[in-house]
Amino acid sequence: MNHKKIILCVFISIFLLLIIKLVLQSSLKQDKLEIGVRNALELEFPKPLNVENQQINIENWASVNSEEGNIIRKMIKQTHSKCPVMGDHKPYVSVCVQDPKTNQGYVISLCCTHCLGKIQESLKLNDNKFSIRELNHVNVLYYKDEPKQIAVPCSRLNLEGVMKLVGTKLL
């Protein structure tokens, strides 16, 4: 082998190693992101939230500047960073969906009207693809058995609060 060939060989090896490194890094990042969202939903609430009036605090999170309000803001921001229907899409809109089971509206964040239709229809049919369930005393939007987003009680203040946090718009 002459010098040129050896140098070429070394360069190709370095190039391949860099590509492998990049691929590994991006897959690790994906894992971390996934864990981040899960932790937000499985997080044990700190003491101020584990009291009887917790629901009142949760409903008022957008207008109250308190420790529990900040925790709820963080959980909403993390879980509303992905569309619950198309997980690889970033939400562009926040809307109130109606849950016929509890007869309540909940703010969730989605990438498009198509996804809103899917969730609303599933809730209406009660087919358990999408459902609103309680997790750690907080309502959460589930897809099958997977917690997806904090289902924020629907009010004008809460909707505006979610849009500000997540960077979404009205439909």
Ligand SMILES: [Zn+2]
């Ligand atoms: Zn969509």
